[in-house]
Amino acid sequence: MQKSKAESLRVIPLGGCEEVGRNMTVFEYGKDIVILDMGIQFPEEDMPGVDYVIPNTEYLKGKEKNIKAVIFSHGHLDHIGAAHILLPKLGNPLIIGRPLTIEMIKRRQEEARRGSSKKLRINYIKDLKDKLTLGAFQISFFQIDHAIMDSVGTIIQVPPVTVVHPGDWTIERKPVGRKEIDYTHLAKLKRPTVLMLESLGAVNGELPVTEEEMVNNLQQLILNAPGRIIIATFSSQIQRVSQILEFASKINKKVAIDGHSMKLNVEIAKELGYIRSMKEVIIPIERIHEYPENKIIVVCTGGQGEEMAVLPRIATGNHRYIKVKKIDTIVFSSSIIPGNERAIQRLKDNLYRLSDNIIHGEVMDVHISGHSNIFDMEKIIKDIRPDYFMPVYANHFMLKEAAKIANKAGMTKNNIYIPDNGTITEFSSSGVKVLKEKVPTNYIFVDGLGVGDVGEVVLRDRQMLSNDGMFVIVAVVDRQTGRVRGSPDIISRGFVYLRESKDLLAQTRRRVIDIVDKAAIAGGAINWVYIKDEIRNKVGEFLHSKTQRRPMVLPVVIEV
């Protein structure tokens, strides 16, 4: 048993296989462990007040010293966002990534605890040809396309098997300044090979616009803008910012970068040499009024409708330096992240009132998604011709659709493995085995400073409170007589507008007094638990009969 374990590679996704985000995968061979990504998941609508969700690392408890390294595929939060919490928890293992990715991890770490990034043990991927030996693991890399610079594909090799994992990926058609990506070289890796494939494109049957067209559209907009042009994009879209800067330099326009994360990322990119330091082009936002309006480009955050970001502040008139005019052009150079649909719609409504030139994906191609589509998925599978296929990093239904694509691309059903979060798949020289038991992968909620302390109970209470509010009744009861003294206090919020509900409150007080007094008349020792239950039930029923609402009723009985 010990031996068989040592000879198989265990692949265990701790997240990212039943939802989008919270990406993290454990590779275990013998005692040695390598981890890929440590991402967060954004909260769903039934997780009120939760900041984000991180992977559960219970499986790694007691194995901290076996962790040879954590590799980060790229700098998006669903791949690095949990690092500042999980790295210290796992004994600060070595981290591996390309420079921009590592700098973004450092920054998040610093924001959480100043000075803490100094503790990081870092191995920069300086060249895509870098090779690392980590215990029994051989790690190497390959080029991929994604919406953030320094994204990288990873090859994880142990004696019995080679795993190919592009991370988040797409194939950019007609990329600007280089050749289209081809994956055929990965067909030559030592076999058997496992392709672990991010599968968000599995239900996307649309051919995207080429990068060339998209960049051209943006440039035409910038060139012809009759007034200022304000371009909102993801703060991690360094490449697009760079393209805008270079074009601005060519046509002699000025660029103001605005938004906390956007400014920080541009600084990082400058330090890394990914953006040229263009002193003649970049101006501070507070100086845009010193130039003619048709010479001004603003690149900013907020395209997802995030309340405190730049574009929503511009839309509501709360930006210090920009009041939108009819001739200004506003461009959403971004996609709609699921969950933000309504916030973006409201943002658009507000902006359309201010300007006649609002450009977004529904009216022009001014953004390319960083994710693939059905055709790309077919191509990568045919290019790599893996022995095993494991779709990951998407909702379950997309993983299933990805399996169908692999099937169509020539793979047999027996060689396709669809994992859940926590599924243990063992690859050995004798074949593949999916274990019956799974490792724990329940949600770990982060809320403020609390990691994992908000659980089902707290969330259920928040949902109840948000639906119908709460109703606290404080009754002071005379210890001697067992009767209510004075009139019970009522504190209610989120239930009804109290000033207009005086009758309802008076009737409720009357009922509480009756319940307590009745118990007192019954004589004997007073059963406070019973009385509280009675108040909770009777008042709950009464309020429901009058309003069809079910506030959380909380009785407080004080003996004096």
Next chain:
Amino acid sequence: MQKSKAESLRVIPLGGCEEVGRNMTVFEYGKDIVILDMGIQFPEEDMPGVDYVIPNTEYLKGKEKNIKAVIFSHGHLDHIGAAHILLPKLGNPLIIGRPLTIEMIKRRQEEARRGSSKKLRINYIKDLKDKLTLGAFQISFFQIDHAIMDSVGTIIQVPPVTVVHPGDWTIERKPVGRKEIDYTHLAKLKRPTVLMLESLGAVNGELPVTEEEMVNNLQQLILNAPGRIIIATFSSQIQRVSQILEFASKINKKVAIDGHSMKLNVEIAKELGYIRSMKEVIIPIERIHEYPENKIIVVCTGGQGEEMAVLPRIATGNHRYIKVKKIDTIVFSSSIIPGNERAIQRLKDNLYRLSDNIIHGEVMDVHISGHSNIFDMEKIIKDIRPDYFMPVYANHFMLKEAAKIANKAGMTKNNIYIPDNGTITEFSSSGVKVLKEKVPTNYIFVDGLGVGDVGEVVLRDRQMLSNDGMFVIVAVVDRQTGRVRGSPDIISRGFVYLRESKDLLAQTRRRVIDIVDKAAIAGGAINWVYIKDEIRNKVGEFLHSKTQRRPMVLPVVIEV
């Protein structure tokens, strides 16, 4: 002034022009009023606990006797859903609609108050050629396509102007069993004409599948299903249900209709003769086990992921008669209503685990939207050639895009009027005037039995409660000494898990006692307002410093 008013038609949207839903438009000529639609809006994510939103009818207060009629364009809830509340409030005016629409209004009225539908004064549109004279208004109708049977376009004519209002509309390409719709006859109406156009298609640049293809796809799925086929669609999609029934009859399969609203609507449709009574085809859901599985079609509700509807119950194993098997086919013959994205994704994830044959819009065309697209909008404008164009029934940004389409279709900017909710546009022989003042159109929230009693304050409290919960502190203070008696009670929900936060609670209690005792030591009359404020602020700050959360802190101080 009196005279000018009498000679102009005032068009006032009470809702539906800044959001989707809550559609209701007032037409006023002299004293006479005609209303089109009385719809609800579904709550946004910042309206927790709200059932739905209805239009504000303050403008009609005191004018009830002038209301000649309310016309209903079709039976969807965003057009009829507020009728059971607003009709009684407006003195039960005459209602006008085609039979299915009226029956749906009746049903909703009965569900609210049994027997109340008898009070309705009804004028059925028996024939599209029907013409009505209502005071100064001439009302007539025209055929349109939409996702529910008995949808109708309305022509509202007064001496100075003719309004053409298709309501919700599309143009079905290659409709099954009839000719494609053409609107050129509406170019011959008495001029000037105003086209009020539902504009949800203004950013939809995709050509839809034809009805023929869609029906053919569905039929092939039904014909070839290896096991049972479960088709979820909107309960109002009578036509699709009818198409499925007719096809089932032809190929000798049985159909079970499931879901409360679906069953009711099918009953109504049968009574109206819109669905043939097919005793040999329709079977009760509890009898599906009496037939071979590949002979069974289930038509049901729940395609939007609504927790208590049929398909989600099937997905979670909570349906009494259906446990899904791998060979069952499940079809989502419906679109995704904005706001339901995540619920539908979760539903799909669950169903993909149970069956290998899940069919939805992303993998096959099994539904056609009831709304138009950019091409349809261009066509209808060119067909009708209105003198004035007023885009309505969509978000503001879509109305703006609709104006661009009208522009492209040959209309000049001067003849395009984009209303907000509450905008008064006056059409008279001397031209068009948009008044500066607007009529009130703020949200009226319906929550349980309350109409309009939940306002901004209650909603803000619900949002606060849902984010970080609440924290009630009850301190009993000795009237004589001014000091706290015993230990303050704490009732908290939705904030932290109390059992694991004993330290935090003990420290909080200590702080409360300190605040009260300090006030007592200061001597003089005790200022309870000050003490409560102190507790609220100090405890709030303390909890925030420890948790980075801001629960609603509610101090209760009881003197004994």
